[in-house]
Amino acid sequence: MTRAITSISQPKLRLEVLTPEEVQKIHAATLRIIETVGVRFPSVRALEVWAAHGAEVDRDRQVVRARPELIEAALKTCPPAYPLAARDPSQDLALDGNHVYLGTDGCGVEVIDLHSGKRRSTVLQDVGEIARLADATPEVAFHWVPVSAQDQPPETRGLHEIQAIWENSTKHVQTESIYNAREAQAAIEMAALIAGGREALRKRPVLSLMQCTASPLGHDGGSLDAALLAAEAGLPTGFMTMAANLTTGPATMAGNLAVGNAEVVAGTALLQLASPGAPVFYAAAQTASDLRTGAYTGGGPEDFLYGAATNALADFYAIPLSMGSFATGAKEPNWQAGIENSLSTFMASVVMSDMLLGCGFLHGSRIWSYAEMMLDCEIFAIVHKMMQGILVNDETLALEAIAAVGPGGNFLTHKHTRQHMRDVFLPQFMDRRPYNEWEARGDDARDWALEKARATLARHQPDPLDPRLSAELARITASLEA
């Protein structure tokens, strides 16, 4: 059974958060940083690639400095558009600049248990359950590994996790939980089995990889090696900067953008030098550290502006963007979560970020909440509706209906209303009841969202993975545990 995915496309709203001149300035600053300060690449393989292409490599400090021409030439081979393939081809996603897709957030460490409501450590079963719910939810277009399978061995955890998602959903899987070469190699083999071979995987990558950069101006060795392998195999691969004002980045927003951009651009250039034409994406979740504690905030006006500004950079380089939106710092689905997740998602969507990551988390990407996931999907649905803008034509101006109803009267009985009433947004979780009903019941959006998650999980069965395929995937994982 295929289920249509809701994505934002053909936007009518527009926002220019950076002028072309400002983008150019940030780009120039970026090249200057890469050329004069350098970026740290603590991976033998990465340093070899850089050296082979004439970059200046300081092997002791593992710092690479590269001339602007080298970086710019390398970026030229990035493909501007490509698909994120799904186990069910009708759910393939086009990263073509004209779609915004929502994913689940990833790598959480705790979950508010669906049934007991208690907070606890996450296990493999949670990965499968969340994937199954996401499979049934039209707003979710693809998966991140939502939480960590802490009941599985650390060295193969990432493999157990992606298999659990494939078992429970036909949608595209992106992982941020695989950050070493050994696991990445095995994950590629698993993806090839699903896609029907290594060549088929290149055409229809059913798996993509996201790696964090190590701000300021660095990368993680394991992440680099994993990314190089993935790019070589044709899996879409992206580097995410989390440069944060005050701590891992300067206090000023432009400077923080430049630092993050230098990390992503240098990482992306490396992948292109190693595997020209490999599908790559830009990923970012910049923020401002809390002024009082240095904590990762996951919200606030700076976040929202970064959401829009980063897409201007990704567009400048003509590569898709995966933007960190949602990920509120709130401890429960509440006022703060609503504000942070709405504004971050709106700002990232209005500029057409290709992927939004993602729904479902509380406490700055640490605690999974099924209720929050459903509420986040409603936020996405609202933004989706807003992005359609206001259609103005003879039919929508409704002059005939207006004339027929005349001064006074109402439109409820008019045919035009009947034809267009479904254009009006119908929320699932907004409280529009009479006051006394609210008073008598004492429930709210959170309860309804949780109920929706429970009801969906009680009935939804995903298209199962062929048991033979399942067994083969498990064998690959087991071979790494021996």
Next chain:
Amino acid sequence: MSAELFQKMAQSIIEGDADLAADLARQSIEAGLDPLEAINQGFVVGVNTVGESFSCGDAFLPELVMAGEAMKAAVAVLEPEMKRLGAERQVFGRVVLATVQGDIHEIGKSLVGTMLSASGFEVHDLGVDVPTARIIEKVKEVDANLVGLSALLTTTMVRQKEVIDELDKLGLRARVKVMVGGAPVTRDWVQKIEADGYSEDAIGAVAVARQLVGAA
């Protein structure tokens, strides 16, 4: 004359000016001032001022960290002189601090380090991605009585246990307390690995550290 210098010292800390603080420390040595007095009547006054305005919300984290760095710079200059005079600055404890092997998350660990040293602990920060063996080695080398281990990944938090087990094996566990922290660290985990304490933030880390060394 020395009162004026003390005031300048405090001010250098308040302004987070490490170069100036070191400079003033040198001047005090040249002027033949007692280094302990320079610390206690000069620099520490500045640290306390910043600490107080931080507590009531007037100062922000960067100011606190800069004050800490300036203090460190001053103490580094004064330390050899104290040694020469056979005086010793009273420290609450010697802490070996690290983010465990396989983990490169740095900010939280460094903040904990800054707060500890600003609060009178001698901190040996080994950085990130630090193998257990190096941590143990450092504990022995500096005769630490406290170890602070940061881990932000569920795949690396097992290293916190590894360090505790290793200390145990070497018979060091009785005199070396271990405190842990990081995003996935919960009270359950702390109990499970039999760590001595944990905290969800840097201010709390100082309280825990004080309590563990009996300086609460």
